[in-house]
Structure formats: structure tokens, C-alpha cells
Amino acid sequence: MxxxxxxxxxxxxxxxxxxxxxxxxxxxxxxxxxxxxxxxxxxVELSMPIIVKKNGMRTEYAASKLRGSLMLALRKRPVAAESIDMAVSSIEEKLLTSGLREVDSGFVGELVMQELKRLDKVAYIRFASVYKNFEDLNEFQEAIAEVGHERKGRKASS
CATH class of the missing domain: 2.40.50 (OB fold (Dihydrolipoamide Acetyltransferase, E2P))
Known part of the structure; x- marks a missing residue:
């Protein structure tokens, strides 16, 4: 020094x-x-990984973009602000603990879908329809059936 x-x-x-x-x-x-x-x-200095977009462009992680995506999917849904904050924190923690310097935007999208599936099934379907680029009604039905099967599985195990 x-x-x-x-x-x-x-x-x-x-x-x-x-x-x-x-x-x-x-x-x-x-x-x-x-x-x-x-x-x-x-x-301790922790830094979020760089986000690599589908077109190969690299951009800094922005919590505001993550929160905006969650808020858009959860618009007019009965989810408390604290729950959204916890979801953002959970995603950020997973990004930090991944130890990666760069992550694909798809990885972040999957983390968002996990949190939305836990928070609100309707918001999950909204986000998935855009994220997975649903092109027809069958894809919507498959996503709804997937969420429905999980819910039935939880009730049966209770």
C-alpha cells in the first residue's frame, strides 16, 4: 500500500x-x-455479470430492467411489492453466486420465469408467451397445462 x-x-x-x-x-x-x-x-467488491443478448451484444446488468419485466408481467395482479423485491433479490443472488462474468439473457429469462411461476401463474403465462415467443394457441395451452399439472401435484402431496 x-x-x-x-x-x-x-x-x-x-x-x-x-x-x-x-x-x-x-x-x-x-x-x-x-x-x-x-x-x-x-x-468485498462484487459485480454483476455482463448480460449477453441474443444478437451477441453485451450490456451491463440493470436492476431497473429486471424489475420492469417483473412489474409488466405482474401488472394488475395481486402480488405485494415486497414479494417483487424478494424476487429481484433472489435473481440477483443467483447471478452473483453463479460466479460467471457473462451470462446469456436467456439464463436471466429462465430465472425470471422461475420466480414468476412461484409468485403468480397468470404473470408466468404472460411472461412466457413473450419470452418463448408463442406463435399459436397450442403453445399457450401447453404452458397452461404445465402450470396446472404442477398445481395438482402440490395439492396431492399436501
Whole structure:
């Protein structure tokens, strides 16, 4: 660590503590050349993966786009704002823990569909119809049947 005063590269750590919030390490340092003291903080830096679109373009992850997609599918549906926030957090956590630097937009779409299927079946069908580009009534019927079978399976196991 360079000294901020004289730019000397030899500094000594005098004291190390965890910050009050517990999210950083605070280090008290002393410069070996000018003898001045200063404090540094060490924090975890997590970054969301880059999203690779179907056309190959790369774009930064945008929570607002994710939330907008969920809100559009859930429009006029009885789902609490807290549930939407939890869905966004769940998707973001899965993206972060994937350890990938880049993910296909399709991967994000699948995560959104999982959350919508859990939150609201109608919203799931809405999103799936656009995401999977349904072209005829049969595709809608298959998606509805899929959701219906899951629901019956849950009731039978209860």
C-alpha cells in the first residue's frame, strides 16, 4: 500500500479491526519513510455479470430492467411489492453466486420465469408467451397445462 503523503511503497500495518457494520476491515498504517499514519478500508467488491443478448451484444446488468419485466408481467395482479423485491433479490443472488462474468439473457429469462411461476401463474403465462415467443394457441395451452399439472401435484402431496 502506497503512502498517500509521500507515495512510498513501504507501509506497516499497526492495527487491524473489523468495521462496526462488519462489512469491511479497517487497517491503521504507518509509512516507513515519512512516519505519517493513515487508515485504509478493505471491502468485498462484487459485480454483476455482463448480460449477453441474443444478437451477441453485451450490456451491463440493470436492476431497473429486471424489475420492469417483473412489474409488466405482474401488472394488475395481486402480488405485494415486497414479494417483487424478494424476487429481484433472489435473481440477483443467483447471478452473483453463479460466479460467471457473462451470462446469456436467456439464463436471466429462465430465472425470471422461475420466480414468476412461484409468485403468480397468470404473470408466468404472460411472461412466457413473450419470452418463448408463442406463435399459436397450442403453445399457450401447453404452458397452461404445465402450470396446472404442477398445481395438482402440490395439492396431492399436501
Amino acid at each position: 502506497k503512502c498517500p503523503f509521500c507515495q512510498h511503497e513501504d507501509t506497516q500495518v499497526l492495527e487491524t479491526r473489523v468495521s462496526e457494520e462488519g462489512d469491511a476491515i479497517r487497517r491503521r498504517r504507518r509509512c516507513g519513510k515519512c512516519d505519517k499514519r493513515f487508515t485504509t478500508f478493505e471491502r
